Amino acid sequence: MVTFSKISRFFQLALIRALRMQAESVFIASFVLLVLSAAIVRLVISSGGLPSIYSSLIYIPLAIVGLLFGFRAGLLFGIITAIVMGPFALSSPFISDNLVSTGWVFLLMSCTFVPVITGLVSSTLKTTLRREQHAKFRHQETGLPNIKALLGYFKSLSKNPRLSDESLFDIIDIRLKNFDDIQQKIGTEKAHRLVKLMAKQLSELLGNQVHFGQASDNELIGVQHAAEKENHNVQDNLKEYLQKEVQAEDGTSYQLDPSASILRVNKRQLTESSQEVLKRSRDRAYRVKDTGDILSFFDESEPAQQQSSFSKQFKDALINNEISLLYQPRLSTVTGHFETLEVSSRWLHPTRGDIIFSEFASMIKENQLTKDYLMWMIESCFADLSQLTQEQRQPKVSIDISLGEDVEPNVLYALANKIQTTDYPPTRICIEVLDSALMNLTPKTRTYLEKLHNIGCNIIADHFGEGFSTIQSLFKLPVDAIKLSDELIHSAASNSDAKRQLASIVKIAHAKGLRTIATGVNSKEKLLLLKHIGCEELQGSVLTPPVLKEALPWERIK
Known part of the structure; x- marks a missing residue:
């Protein structure tokens, strides 16, 4: 039994096949079908077999031709169709005076008007879509791929x-x-x-x-x-x-x-x-x-065999103390002092020399060594903090515990255990978590993070602006501050719209009671911009680079 869905499917397949044909083939096929349709309709009308109202069906293929090929092809087909259906294509017994004087002129106008209008509409839509596609995938000023x-x-x-x-x-x-x-x-x-x-x-x-x-x-x-x-x-x-x-x-x-x-x-x-x-x-x-x-x-x-080699090299480096912790001070724009030390690291490789953390962080993630690294970092950091406590110093430190999209509950447990066993004030500990990772916390991880927050640890949403989180969504989580992404800051320094967007983010964050932290401050212009829009903490090479514990400027650290 023929159903409507089968008929619809038949026409869909026919249209897909037609669109896959070469342009010349489609043009010729449409021309032949259109002329045949016009001739058949005209023959049926002139013989009295069907009411003349069926002649209006010819406008459907004319409209389709206009949509597919534009108004020029539609105009040509309309004229040919009117000629085939007009008095010039049939013998005199079938021609009436009315058809010659007024009817055929109206037919000619109708057959050309319909495809021209549909062709112009099609051309306008195609131009609009092309422009939208161009704007979506092209740089606004240069037209280069974005x-x-x-x-x-x-x-x-x-x-x-x-x-x-x-x-x-x-x-x-x-x-x-x-x-x-x-x-x-x-x-x-x-x-x-x-x-x-x-x-x-x-x-x-x-x-x-x-x-x-x-x-x-x-x-x-x-x-x-x-x-x-x-x-x-x-x-x-x-x-x-x-x-x-x-x-x-x-x-x-x-x-x-x-x-x-x-x-x-x-x-x-x-x-x-x-x-x-x-x-x-x-x-x-x-x-x-x-x-x-x-x-x-x-x-x-790195191919697979070299990745396994990296795993061995990295684990040996941790054992042989080739990897050292670095601390980069963050400036408070309120007090003018460095108030927080962000923890990072460097690898003194035996053959490649001094390698900063950002250059081997991706290899740590790819080789599933994130947990090993974070456990080592927490252990080493609290060893330094214990030594500093003996020197009557208790700086606020910021530790990034999410290199990837997931946060390990065991890492949070190890951090909580170190706080408890060393008696280091929890209020002097900041925990940085990728904003995208915050949006995907497991129930167990969220529980650990909330407990750390409840005892006084500060939770920072790292790389804010790169993931899918918003300030409204972060407000539902145990978060005290947002750390703006380098890309947001870089764009704001060179684009007025991005600058207004960044200022708006800072304003909304303050309204929600969240501190704002800016990294990647590598120029005086960025420093002045971020101070102007109200960022509370700034970090970057223009202020001070990451240094070993022994090289910290303690006279400026509060």
Whole structure:
């Protein structure tokens, strides 16, 4: 039995097949069907077999032609249809004077009006959709692919069946440190044209296989399939280019003071989390920018056997005291003193030298060593705090206990146990948890965190602005402060809309009784901006870098 759903399914399949045909084939097929339809309808009407009202059915395929092919094709089909159905296509016995004088003229107007109108509507809709798609995946000023487009490209690479899991990719992140100065000097439009020109020149320099996009006004990100393990030529060419002035289209040269990082990953890593790869690339670029280097290369394309080697190296490093704790003071904008020490670490590697924590944090997560590292960090931190207590010092410390999306209950238990056994004041302990991890707490983890909060520990939502949490959602959790993401702060320093958004976040946080902490303060401009909008605590290289316990500026620590 033929049902409506079967008929609907038949027409859906027919439309899909039609859309997959070549444009020329669709045009010819539509033309033939339309002419046949017009001829059949006209023949039936002239023979008296059906009422003339059925002639209106011809407007349906005309409207479809206008929608699919536009008003020009619709106009052509309408004229041909009117001719086929008019007095010129039939013998004189079937032609009436009324049809020749007025009826056919009306028919001609109707057959052309319907497809032209539907064609114009279709053209308008397609243009609107194209513009929306362009705005969604393109940078507003330059038209280069934005972060969403780059993530989509990463995913397409990860799904490419012609590439093996160990195929290598270089993620190139370029920061223009003096973009704001250039923008004020030559204007916004010219500055963005200069960035777009730079992306074009880099693509020509590094080869057509590199795909460049724009993450922010002063940040270009490119991805390139690395055919060879060694990429010295790429590094040399890129470094040479970055040291030169960029010549604009009018012949004027500008020194953009860029810095760049190259992060090497494999297809397996892109497949597991393209967003994590992009975040790591941007973190590396921030680090290179802060250190003042022009270019740094980070090879994190570790295959399975090398990952197991990393696990052994890391565990041996913990045993051999190759990894040391660092403390970075946070400035209170209220008192003007350093009041909190954020705990970090460095690895004095026997062959690679001094490695900061951000450069091996991702390997800790990938090798499932997060618990080992956090347990070591808590143990070492409280050993330092016990020593400082004997020296009549009890600084407030901030400990990050979530390297990934999950918080280990055993880590929180170990932290609570250390507070109890050392008698260190809980009010001098801050616990940093990723805001995304806070939104996914297990009942057991939440219970432990609430108990630590109840005894006086401060809970900080870390990297606020990168996850899906809002201040309203955090207010339902045991949270005392939010730590704004580097990206929010960086965007606010170069974009007026982002600045207003950041100021609004700080204002809402204060209204909810939450303190605001800003990291990544690596310039005087950011320092003044964050003070102006009311952030209570600031941390970054412009204030003081992470240092060993022995090198802390105790005269400024309250």
